[in-house]
Amino acid sequence: MSVATAPEPVPAARHAPFQPPGIVGQLLRRPLALFGLVVILAIVVLAVTAPWIVPFDPNEQTFDGLTLEGSPLAPNARFWLGTDLLGRDLLSRLLYGARTSLLIGIAANGIAVAIGAFVGIVAGFFGGIVGAALMRFTDLMMAFPALLLAIVLAALFHPSLWIVVLVIAMVNWVQVARIIYTETRSLAQREFIEAERGLGAGNARILFRHVLPHLLSTVVVWGTLGISTTTLLEATLSYLGIGVQPPTPSWGNIIFENQTYFTSAPWLVFFPGLVIILLALSFNLVGDALRDILDPTQKGRH
Structure with a gap:
């Protein structure tokens, strides 16, 4: 005669802390990638909301934006990042400049990735004479230094925002x-x-x-x-005077x-240089993390 035994108590389910699923969750668990995402998101939000949050019009030459000697003002309570040589608020110009630099960077890279992916897929999948011709043309383009080629192309056309986008995409x-x-x-x-x-x-x-x-992971x-x-290339072209033209x-x-005011007013170069470095570094950190996540075989090889 068998003796019935009481069922064992079922342990209470433990509620695991919420973790975002998929790629986003893995990015958020990487400190460097998280830092990059935060910086990118902050710059994007500031760029989008710039028309509503800037303290001055970016092209406005304020009456009290220069010293009595006609020099730029250092950062102060009224002009948080100081003013430039024309008395314009540097913070306002940086926020509006973020709109221009982000637009060019994202649009130019989107076009470049689309062209490169199309050429690579056609040449690699179909092969033959068409594939060989496309790749020989690609090798020819790679033989030219990208910056030099961009300077030549930009000099051939009247510089404007969309011309700069196309030039950068082409190289x-x-x-x-x-x-x-x-x-x-x-x-x-x-097989x-x-x-x-x-x-x-x-x-x-x-x-x-x-x-x-x-191929989707590689494209991403x-x-x-x-x-x-x-x-960075847009900033270089604009610095050389053949990119986006003032007053934009x-x-x-x-x-x-x-x-020219670098020694007497270093903030005029330091602040825009800092945001360029921060944005480029942030995209690199996120891109490196995505490469590790989407293709683990590449981890540690770059």
Whole structure:
């Protein structure tokens, strides 16, 4: 005769602390990536809300914005970051400059990634004469120093915001094309692709169902890392006087306009230089973290 035993008590369920799922959650658990995300978000919010939060019009030459000798004012209670050589509030120009620099950086990098991904996929997937011609052209473009090529292209056209976007995109797509080509070429020779072909699948089905999903992580990583490069290139072109033209503020031309006062008013160069470095560093930190998360085999190789 069996003796019935009382069921064991079920332990109370423990409520784990909420953790954001997926890629965002992994980014938030990395201190450096979290720092980068916070800086990027802060700059984006300040840039978007600039028309409502700036204390002065960025092009307004205030009457009390210069000393009696006509020199820029140092940071004070009225002008938090000081004024420039024309008596304009530097904080207002930096916030409006963030709109210009972010727009150019994101738009130029988006176009560059789109062109590079298209060239790399076509050359790697279809191959043949078209693929060889595309990659030889890519190699030719890579042979030119990016900055020198950008200077030449910018000098050929009347500098404007969208001309600068196109110029930067034209010199930054080649690295993406080379990487996407290598990955596409490797995927096109995999056994599961050959199996799909053997089952009668067409190029369109293979490309959109099997190749593109494998390339998405690479595109995302380069779409993030490339923004720092395009932002720095925009600042360089504007500093050289062939980028965004005054009075439209951008971080590069703010430094260009005020470089002669570097010794007597260093804040005019220090503050825009600091935000350029912070933004580029932040996108690099986030891009590196995304590369580790989306492709663990690359961890520690960069």
